[in-house]
Amino acid sequence: MKTDLDVVSPPIPEDILQRVEAKGINRRDFIKFCTATTAALALPVSFIPTVAQAVEDKRPPVIWVEYQSCSGDSEAFLRGNQPTAGELILDLISLEYSDVVMAAAGHQAEEAKLQAMEKYKGQYILIVEGSIPTGADGAYCTIGGHSAVEDCKKLVQNAAATICVGSCSSFGGIPAAAPNPTDAVSVGSLVPGATIINLPGCPVNATNLTATIVHFMTFGKLPAVDSLSRPKFAYGKRIHDNCERRGHFDAGQYAEAFGDAAHRQGHCLYKLGCKGPESFHNCPTVRYNEGTSWPVMAGHGCIGCSEPGFWDTMSPFYRRLPKVPGFGIEDTADKIGIGLAAATAVAFGIHGVASCFRKGDAMEEDKVVKED
Amino acid sequence: MAKRIAVDPITRIEGHLRIEAQIDGGKIVDAWASSTAFRGIETILKGRDPRDAHHFTQRFCGVCTTVHSMASIRAVEDALNIQIPDNARLIRNLIMGIQNVQDHVIHFYHLHALDWVDITSALNADPAATAKFAQSISNWPKSSATYFKGVKEKLAAFAGTGRLGPFQNAYWGHSAYKLPPEANLMAVAHYLEALEWQKDVIKIHAILGSKNPHPQTFLVGGMSIPVDPDSQNAINADKIAYIRKLLRKARAFVEQVYIPDLLAVAPAYLDWAGIGGGVGNYLSYGDFPMDNSPGTGSLFMPRGVIMGKDLANVMEMDEKKITEYVSHSWYDYSTGDDKGLHPYKGETSHNYTGPKPPYEFLDTDGKYSWVKSPRYMDQPMEVGPLARILVAYASGVKEVKDTVGFVLNTLGAPASALFSTLGRTAARGIDALLLAQKNELWLDQLADNMGRGIYETFNKEKWDPATWPKEAQGFGYHEAPRGALGHFIRIENQKIANFQAVVPSTWNAGPRDAAGQMGPYESALIGTPIADPEKPLEILRTIHSFDPCLACAVHLYEDNQEIARHELMVN
Numbered sequence: 001m002k003t004d005l006d007v008v009s010p011p012i013p014e015d016i017l018q019r020v021e022a023k024g025i026n027r028r029d030f031i032k033f034c035t036a037t038t039a040a041l042a043l044p045v046s047f048i049p050t051v052a053q054a055v056e057d058k059r060p061p062v063i064w065v066e067y068q069s070c071s072g073d074s075e076a077f078l079r080g081n082q083p084t085a086g087e088l089i090l091d092l093i094s095l096e097y098s099d100v101v102m103a104a105a106g107h108q109a110e111e112a113k114l115q116a117m118e119k120y121k122g123q124y125i126l127i128v129e130g131s132i133p134t135g136a137d138g139a140y141c142t143i144g145g146h147s148a149v150e151d152c153k154k155l156v157q158n159a160a161a162t163i164c165v166g167s168c169s170s171f172g173g174i175p176a177a178a179p180n181p182t183d184a185v186s187v188g189s190l191v192p193g194a195t196i197i198n199l200p201g202c203p204v205n206a207t208n209l210t211a212t213i214v215h216f217m218t219f220g221k222l223p224a225v226d227s228l229s230r231p232k233f234a235y236g237k238r239i240h241d242n243c244e245r246r247g248h249f250d251a252g253q254y255a256e257a258f259g260d261a262a263h264r265q266g267h268c269l270y271k272l273g274c275k276g277p278e279s280f281h282n283c284p285t286v287r288y289n290e291g292t293s294w295p296v297m298a299g300h301g302c303i304g305c306s307e308p309g310f311w312d313t314m315s316p317f318y319r320r321l322p323k324v325p326g327f328g329i330e331d332t333a334d335k336i337g338i339g340l341a342a343a344t345a346v347a348f349g350i351h352g353v354a355s356c357f358r359k360g361d362a363m364e365e366d367k368v369v370k371e372d
Numbered sequence: 373m374a375k376r377i378a379v380d381p382i383t384r385i386e387g388h389l390r391i392e393a394q395i396d397g398g399k400i401v402d403a404w405a406s407s408t409a410f411r412g413i414e415t416i417l418k419g420r421d422p423r424d425a426h427h428f429t430q431r432f433c434g435v436c437t438t439v440h441s442m443a444s445i446r447a448v449e450d451a452l453n454i455q456i457p458d459n460a461r462l463i464r465n466l467i468m469g470i471q472n473v474q475d476h477v478i479h480f481y482h483l484h485a486l487d488w489v490d491i492t493s494a495l496n497a498d499p500a501a502t503a504k505f506a507q508s509i510s511n512w513p514k515s516s517a518t519y520f521k522g523v524k525e526k527l528a529a530f531a532g533t534g535r536l537g538p539f540q541n542a543y544w545g546h547s548a549y550k551l552p553p554e555a556n557l558m559a560v561a562h563y564l565e566a567l568e569w570q571k572d573v574i575k576i577h578a579i580l581g582s583k584n585p586h587p588q589t590f591l592v593g594g595m596s597i598p599v600d601p602d603s604q605n606a607i608n609a610d611k612i613a614y615i616r617k618l619l620r621k622a623r624a625f626v627e628q629v630y631i632p633d634l635l636a637v638a639p640a641y642l643d644w645a646g647i648g649g650g651v652g653n654y655l656s657y658g659d660f661p662m663d664n665s666p667g668t669g670s671l672f673m674p675r676g677v678i679m680g681k682d683l684a685n686v687m688e689m690d691e692k693k694i695t696e697y698v699s700h701s702w703y704d705y706s707t708g709d710d711k712g713l714h715p716y717k718g719e720t721s722h723n724y725t726g727p728k729p730p731y732e733f734l735d736t737d738g739k740y741s742w743v744k745s746p747r748y749m750d751q752p753m754e755v756g757p758l759a760r761i762l763v764a765y766a767s768g769v770k771e772v773k774d775t776v777g778f779v780l781n782t783l784g785a786p787a788s789a790l791f792s793t794l795g796r797t798a799a800r801g802i803d804a805l806l807l808a809q810k811n812e813l814w815l816d817q818l819a820d821n822m823g824r825g826i827y828e829t830f831n832k833e834k835w836d837p838a839t840w841p842k843e844a845q846g847f848g849y850h851e852a853p854r855g856a857l858g859h860f861i862r863i864e865n866q867k868i869a870n871f872q873a874v875v876p877s878t879w880n881a882g883p884r885d886a887a888g889q890m891g892p893y894e895s896a897l898i899g900t901p902i903a904d905p906e907k908p909l910e911i912l913r914t915i916h917s918f919d920p921c922l923a924c925a926v927h928l929y930e931d932n933q934e935i936a937r938h939e940l941m942v943n
Contacts (some may be wrong), residue, residue, distance in 0.1 A: 023529050059535065068411050070923045071386045072434020072585040078478075079571040079584065086567040090530050095537040099383050100435075103486045103542035105912055106379040112541040133410070139724045141409040143388060144380045147729040148409075174413060174431045181412030181722070203434060203585050258591060259830040264598040266605025288583035292575045298582035299605070300589045300596040303427060311428070316421040 010045075012052040025091055029083075036082040040211040040286070041223065042233045054218035055092050061124040062213075063116055063155060064098040067141050067148040068175045068184055069130025072203035073166040074100040080206035081290040093213065096124070110144040117158050125216065126159035127209075128152065131168040131175045132190050133182035140182040153191055161222055162187060162196040163212055167305055170198035170230075177311035188229060197222045198229040200281075202305035207286045208234040228308060230280070239276035239302050242284040245269065263299060273318040274301030281306040374401065377905050378733060380408070382915055384483040386435040387922025389881065391893070391911055392733060395902050400911075403890075403897035405881050406734055406741040407922045410702075410722065417871040421837070422448045422863050423592045425871065429859065430586055432873065433924040437585035438471050438577070439852035440873065440924070443859040448592045451846025451863055457828040458664045460594035462818040463580050463607075465660050466615070467587065468850070469811040470576045473622050475853040476757070476804035477630055479919050481559075481566040484797065487913045488637055489559040490549040491539055495531060497557035499524055505554050510632035514565070515558075523561040543907040550640040559637070562629055573622040576615050580607070594830030601822050612819050619811045626808040634801040635782050641794060645785055648793030648914040650896030651752045654678040654759035655879070657689065657858065659851035660810070672810065673851055676763040677748065681791055683766040691847050691858065694874060697745040700738070700883035702726065710886035712747060715860040715872040716845060742926040745882035745891060746874050754892040755855030755879045756918060758790065758799040771809075775802050793896070796917040803853075837866040852876055854919050877925035880918050893918060 012031060020030045034052040038045065066074065078085045089095050095102075096116035097109070104112055116124060130148075133140035138147025156162050164187050167173040175184035188196055199208055212231060215223045223231040240246065248254070248268040255263035255272055263272075270277070279302055283294040295302055304314035373396070380390035388409040394402035417428055425448065429440035442464065449456065456464075499520035506515035530536075551559070574584045580597050581587025589596040600606035658668055658675030668675050676686040695712030698705055702724045705713060725739050734740040747753070764772040765787075779798055780787060789795055834840065840863065848859040855876035862870040882891035890898075893915060900910050 023526070059533070061535075066388075068409060070431050070434035072431070072437060075434050075437065075585045078482075078567065079574065081571065084568060084571065086564050089537060090526070093537075094535045096540075098538055099381060100386070101482065102383050102538040103491070103544075104540065105381065105383045105542075106908070108541040108543075108907075109381060109383050136724045137728050139726060139729055140411075141388065142729045142731075143408070145378070145729060145731045150729070174416065174428065175411040177416045177428075179415065181415045182410060184411070202431065257830075257832050257835075258596050259594070259598060259828060259832065264600040264603050264606045264827065266603065287578075289571070289575045289578035292578035293582050295582040295588045297605075298578075298580070298589050298597050300582060300591075303588070311416070315424050315427075317424050317427055318421070 010049055012049050016052050020091075023091055025087065029087075033083045033087075037211055037214045040207055040233070041215050047218070051214060051218050055214055059092065059094050060217060061096050061116055061120040062093045062127060063096050063113060063124055063159075064127040064129065065113075065151065065155060066099045067128070067130035067132050067152065067169075068182070069166070069168060071100055071129070073129040074098065076203040076206045077165075077209060079289055080210055082207065082210065088210070093125075096120075107144065117155060121158050123160050124158075125213065126155050126162040127165055128156075128162060128169040128187050129165050131172050131184035131186060133175065133184045134190070135181075135183035149190065152187065156187060156191040156194045156196070160195070161216060162194060163209070164188070164196055164198045164200075165204040165209055167200040167202045167310065170200040171308040173202070174311055176309075195222065196229060197225060197231060199234070200230065200306045200308075205234070205281075205283070205286055205288060208282070226280075230306070234282045234286075235280045235306060237280065237282065239279045239281055239283055239296075242282070243276055243296060244284055245296060258299070269296055269299070269301040271320050272301050273316075273320055275304035275310075275314045275317075275321065276302040277321055278314070279304040279307055375905050376733060377908060379908055379911055382912065382920065384486070384912075384916065385920040385922065386433055387877075387920070387925070389915070389920050389922045390734070391897070391915060392736060393897060393908070393911065395905050398901055398903070400897045400900045400902060403894045404734065404736045404740055405743075405883060405891060405893040407743040407881060407926050409922065410742040410926050411923070412722065414871045414873065417868050419867050421866070422451075422861065422868050423835075423837075425861065425868060426590045426592075427588070429873065432875070433921055434585040436471070436475060436852050436854055436921055436924065438467055438581070438587055439850055439857055440859070440875075441587070441590045442468060443848040443850040443852075443857045443873070444861070444871075445590050445592055445848065446850065447846045447848025447859040447861040448863070449846070450848060451844040451861055452592075452834050452840055454593050454831060454834050455664070455666075456594045457831055459599050459818060459821055459826065459829045460831075461661055461664055462814045462821070463595045463597060463829065465814045466811060466818070467577060467580055468659065469807045469814065470573060470619070470622060472807045472853045473626060473804050473811070474570050474574050476800050477566050477625065478570050479800065479853075480630060480634070480797070481563045483919070484916045485559055485563060486542065487909060487916055488549070488641060489551060489556050490544055490546070491527070491556065491560055492531075492544040493549065493551070493553045494524065494557040494560045495528055495553075497524060497553035499557070502554040502557045506558050509636045510628050512628040512632070520557055520561060523564065524557055527560060543909045546907055546909045547903050548909050551637065555637065555640070559633065562633055565629065566625070569621070569625050573618050573625075576618050579611055579615055591830055593832060593835055594828075597829065599818070599822055599827045599829050607818070607822075612815065612822075615815055616812065619815060622811070623808040626804050631801055631805055634798060635779070638783055638794060638798065642783070642785070644794040644913065645789035645792045647900055648796070648896045648917060649791045650892045651754055651890075652681040652791060653748070653751050653753045654762050655689065655748055655753040655755050655856050656760045656763040657849040657851055657856045658763070659849070673760050673764050674767045674769060676767055677753075678759075678762055678766060679751065681788075683762065683787065686763060686766045693749050694858070695747050695750070696874065697747060697885040698739075699745070699886040700736075701741050701744045702739050703744065712750070712886070715858070715874055716862065716870070718870070718872050741881075741883040743878055743881050743883065743922075745885040746879050747885055750887070752882070752885070752889050752891055752895070753879055755876045756796065756799075757803040757853070757855070758796045759855055760851055761799040761802050762790065771806060772802075775806055793914045793917045800919070840866060854921050854924075855879065873924075875921075875924040877918075877921045881920060881922065881925050893920075
């Protein structure tokens with residue numbers, strides 16, 4: 001029989017610890033980071049030394065670009081804890097370009113980007129924040145006089161891998177919400193066939209971003225993904241299945257109005273419009289701001305921000321889902337998300353999804369009456 | 373000979389901003405501010421549920437997150453005449469208050485400091501002398517020689533790798549950098565400390581709002597975060613204690629690091645108290661209601677307008693006097709581009725007429741920005757912490773007068789020094805200090821309400837759209853970290869019929885209007901000395917002093933055809 005002793009992590013080699021200490025990093029923080037990251041990646045503890053070695057000696061070049069963005073994902077990155085943004089920037093990666101952080105401006109900033117692209121061709125990690133507008137010959141977003149379309153294509157094609165942070169670069173996000181005034185698209189649509197991974201969410205969860213970078217550094221490839229190119233370690237489970245209020249759902253205990261006794265006692269938010277049953281993300285387990293909270297914990301339903309087209313498919317946000325199918329906890333996005341993805345494609349294609357929700361309303365009303 | 377330069381991108385801001393300037397005789401003689409990105413979120417809002425608007429508008433910006441939720445929630449509440457419970461007022465004040473404090477600190481250290489601090493010079497600093505200097509300006513407990521030695525070694529090890537990452541290619545060694553190595557080393561240490569601090573104190577947003585960026589607990593009618601001392605799923609005694617701890621951490625850093633650093637760095641740059649003044653008109657909507665009475669009488673930061681730097685005359689703000697021009701913005705008005713329109717009556721369609729990318733320069737005689745030009749009584753207005761502090765100071769708010777007086781006395785500067793690049797940066801510090809000191813009062817009041825059995829955070833009276841009038845319109849105000857923010861909503865048949873945001877960076881970054889009057893950025897740049905046109909550090913100083921936020925600033929309304937299309941879609 002296995003005991004706790006069997007799962008004690010193997011030690012990180014002393015020489016690695018000494019080298020990181022020489023760089024001014026606290027040894028305990030480093031061990032903590034490697035352990036937490038290994039756990040976030042859902043890897044066995046025996047991988048801790050591998051992770052340690054990967055983050056210790058590589059410092060991969062990273063280029064972070066923003067197009068139609070709100071910088072919310074950059075800000076989320078600054079809220080990261082394991083490791084902090086400061087540790088990442090100084091010790092773990094070489095951040096060659098980032099609008100929000102970098103000291104250089106103007107043509108010197110653009111030169112730094114191009115130089116990094118040339119020097120680290122095929123080796124750098126590209127992080128894209130924001131959608132890319134394809135309308136008006138690219139004039140809806142320009143940087144240094146160049147269109148986002150042109151800039152993004154070039155950078156993606158020369159990258160080792162591209163990480164799309166947030167829902168805009170992953171799926172088009174809010175600029176692509178109907179009627180998509182600027183013909184905004186995701187990176188995946190702009191550069192089909194490129195090596196990309198999507199980390200949707202509005203904003204991205206910094207823990208998932210860090211874990212993805214470290215996975216790439218450790219194994220030289222991106223983590224396993226679902227059919228929407230989202231890493232399974234972070235988007236493999238439905239919010240509803242891991243929700244801390246799931247017990248109340250199963251017991252039929254619902255908040256009926258914001259602020260009522262059931263709401264104050266933490267009952268299920270399904271009737272107040274929670275989209276957790278149709279959303280795949282690890283919010284309930286990882287939470288935000290160093291595990292402090294997440295929307296359901298703070299009394300507001302999930303708005304489904306990790307799903308494609310959620311601005312159209314999940315809104316109105318306070319209307320309860322037409323029906324919540326009784327899927328088992330083991331279901332994944334690939335098994336049950338196909339219907340959703342198809343609905344989303346329709347939304348992008350002919351803006352037809354809202355009417356489908358209208359139909360849902362009738363069903364929803366029926367259900368409410370019955371339950372009440 | 374005059375030389376035209378373009379700085380694009382302006383980095384260390386939110387969004388995409390381009391500055392073009394004409395330089396002659398070592399000074400800027402003409403300037404143009406252009407926003408080069410556009411999303412059209414107001415278009416996307418039309419036809420949707422007004423109760424959803426705050427989720428959408430919050431995505432105007434992830435740096436000044438929360439602020440657009442606040443303004444659009446207030447716009448809907450104004451339209452439907454909804455009174456919020458006292459607890460909701462207090463929770464909102466706390467969220468707004470800590471947002472201002474955290475955002476200002478990030479601006480000072482991470483977005484603005486590198487305009488004044490030469491990191492490379494810090495490598496020549498003596499850690500012992502740095503400690504002595506730091507201890508002379510503040511009791512901050514970290515300021516030991518060992519500490520600064522550690523920071524210097526870390527910096528040296530980083531520089532030694534030869535891979536400078538985000539610090540490469542900057543204007544290091546520029547003749548306009550004036551600080552001694554020790555002050556630079558201290559600033560680098562505090563840059564790193566602030567990076568840690570900001571992620572901690574903003575956990576208040578996670579506790580009250582679920583997460584940051586983009587907290588999610590705002591509701592039309594209140595807040596969704598429940599208050600109940602007998603529940604683990606609500607704001608209870610534990611959470612009050614945790615928030616208090618974080619507020620004290622926030623205040624300590626502002627009082628013992630931010631303000632002392634500001635006052636220590638400013639004397640080296642006092643010439644910037646005479647540079648970058650700009651339009652000299654200031655607008656503040658006021659904010660932070662101190663009680664739940666209707667109207668704006670109880671606002672901690674008062675509402676008002678100052679024209680022509682006249683501090684003796686604070687005028688009442690009347691939102692009816694706001695118009696927006698598109699003479700130099702990539703939009704069309706059906707009534708003619710040179711006539712200003714009030715936001716409620718705004719009708720526009722985007723129409724890009726600039727050069728096809730890639731381009732070298734914009735045609736600034738024509739249209740040259742995605743930002744419109746808002747005007748108050750047809751005058752360009754500066755908004756932001758400086759406007760907010762000036763209006764409060766000139767209105768005689770005691771705490772503000774005292775704090776402004778303390779800062780001016782310490783620097784030996786007259787009040788007129790505030791009308792400048794340095795004044796803008798100092799006012800932001802003053803704003804952060806005042807709010808850092810005020811936040812705990814709102815927490816006390818929230819705890820007091822809880823103790824008296826008052827748990828209500830949400831007024832559900834008008835939650836159901838069936839209770840709404842057929843038509844309504846409302847104005848939602850907010851003093852965001854970057855200044856006066858207004859959302860204007862028209863509701864028809866329970867749907868958003870029109871939504872318009874006139875945001876701080878629209879006021880500040882707007883291009884010229886029909887009369888050719890420059891916007892505040894443009895105006896502030898005129899006369900700025902430029903030592904080296906290849907390295908226009910001075911432009912960054914003045915532009916960053918406004919704390920630009922361009923994603924917020926760009927918006928549009930849609931043409932009728934698009935409304936029809938969208939209605940088809942939702943119905």
